[in-house]
Amino acid sequence: MDLNTVVEMRDARNRGTWRPGDAWLGGGTYLFSEPQPHVRRLLDLSRMGWEPVRLTPTGGLEIAATCTIAQLSRFAGRADWPAAPLFEQCCRAFLASWKIWNMATVGGNLCNGLPAGPMISLTAALDGVCRLLSPSGSVREVPAKDFVRGAGVKDLRPGELLRSVTLPARALASRTAFRQASLYGLGRSGALLIGARDPIDGELSLTVTASTVRPIQLRFAVPPNREAVREAVEHGVRPEEYFDDIHGLPAWRRHMTFRFAEEIRRELVEEAGR
Known part of the structure; x- marks a missing residue:
């Protein structure tokens, strides 16, 4: 869908000052699915260069907000944790086309806050912790199970960006x-x-x-x-x-x-x- 209220698209690496009417653009599968009359400027995250999925020094798993469902599925398919099958089960719960799989992001699914969001289910069940970046550069962490407060209601302050979700090694061994x-x-x-x-x-x-x-x-x-x-x-x-x-x-x-x-x-x- 064309977003005819958008007048500017900027690289998120040089986003400058956050202002009302800005929206983070990840995969765009939600943003371009319906009218967004309040959006005036898109801040494109595609060039941030975040590694989609990586193991942490403590044996946990950090999933970048820009990681696509396809990337997460491929990574988890090679893993040998006891909880590994859960990743594919949640990815398949999208019941989405290959186009959505290859564009939709983990962060977008969480930030939409829809009750049926399977990445919300996955990260909450495995004791994930959301890392949030503010426009000023400060960092805040929120348990994934508390990040979504209601249907479409998230624990996001104006201008905050979901950077990643980290799953602890102990949960992956469940x-x-x-x-x-x-x-x-x-x-x-x-x-x-x-x-x-x-x-x-x-x-x-x-x-x-x-x-x-x-x-x-x-x-x-x-x-x-x-x-x-x-x-x-x-x-x-x-x-x-x-x-x-x-x-x-x-x-x-x-x-x-x-x-x-x-x-x-x-x-x-x-x-x-x-």
């Missing part, structure tokens, strides 16, 4: 379980839940996304039974936090959340103990 549902064969996720079992102390985390307006993470210090998981979901997700749109009614999303939570518990607790 056993994971993935569940996703959509009302349509090629539809947007209506519920996406991820379970992760800590490799050291056995703690189980359950991250609820897509069915809720924001990521909600539940943790169990000891292996939970069916009743414990149901009670945690019942009290951990308020009724008004279930998302309501054309891709699923709140009652259906709630039902799938309880169903998937129990399936994940069985997979990571009961079946793992056999």
Whole structure:
């Protein structure tokens, strides 16, 4: 879609002073998908030169905001972490064309803040930390699970830029379980839940996304039974936090959340103990 309100496009390396009407341009798959009447200037991130994915000195993984879904999928496909299959599962949850895969970015998916954003699901479930850069040059870090506060609402201050998301080595060593549902064969996720079992102390985390307006993470210090998981979901997700749109009614999303939570518990607790 043509953005007929944009009057200037600048290289983000020489962006100068941030001003109202500016927008960061990564892959552009959202920016050019619908009218953006408030946008006057695009700051192009394509020449920033950030390495898409790199291992950190502590064995974690840093994913640049400009990393495309295709780049992340290729990198994770060669990895041998126990959590490696989760990357491809979340990439495939886009149900997107090859054009979107090769243009859409991890950072764009997070910064859109849509409940169905699978990169939000991935980074929140693996205890990711978002690194944010302000126009003044200061750096701020926010847990990925807290970065999205509601449907389309992010913890981003005016002019801030998401630079990267770092996943710790301990999370990458977790056993994971993935569940996703959509009302349509090629539809947007209506519920996406991820379970992760800590490799050291056995703690189980359950991250609820897509069915809720924001990521909600539940943790169990000891292996939970069916009743414990149901009670945690019942009290951990308020009724008004279930998302309501054309891709699923709140009652259906709630039902799938309880169903998937129990399936994940069985997979990571009961079946793992056999």
